[in-house]
Amino acid sequence: MARPSKYSAEFRSDAIALWRASAGRRTFKDVAADLNVNPETLRTWVRDADGRPVAVGASQDTEAELARLRAENARLAEAEKEWQLEREFLRRAAAYFVREMK
Missing domain, CATH: 1.20.5 (Single alpha-helices involved in coiled-coils or other helix-helix interfaces)
Known part of the structure; x- marks a missing residue:
């Protein structure tokens, strides 16, 4: 059984919205650093929200x-x-x- 996430659904959706608002100007690493999360975690959240792999550019x-x-x-x-x-x-x-x- 997977352990529960330490991030709330609201925090995840806000993080995704922040990355989308800055997409093209900032990387996953930059946005993740501002939020104190792992860049791959943020990338996974965005990919899961889109329902497809994230391939920037x-x-x-x-x-x-x-x-x-x-x-x-x-x-x-x-x-x-x-x-x-x-x-x-x-x-x-x-x-x-x-x-x-x-």
């Missing part, structure tokens, strides 16, 4: 950009593997020709 554009960057990262990692193979081939070829010239 996140949007569909952000998600699309993240997907694009992940795809680009995978492409660059594959290209790096190819470049390593080419460098190894050239290193071996150079060593071969040095031996042949001696």
Whole structure:
């Protein structure tokens, strides 16, 4: 059984209202410090009140950009593997020709 909260429902709703009033100008950490609560506690209260995860500044554009960057990262990692193979081939070829010239 979960222990009862030491914060009243009224305090929680006031804290949520304070954060919403200052959203965009102040962080959870700043507002929580003013209220002497843990920032994650405040974040949880806001998330529960909204019924969805709180992602400050996140949007569909952000998600699309993240997907694009992940795809680009995978492409660059594959290209790096190819470049390593080419460098190894050239290193071996150079060593071969040095031996042949001696």
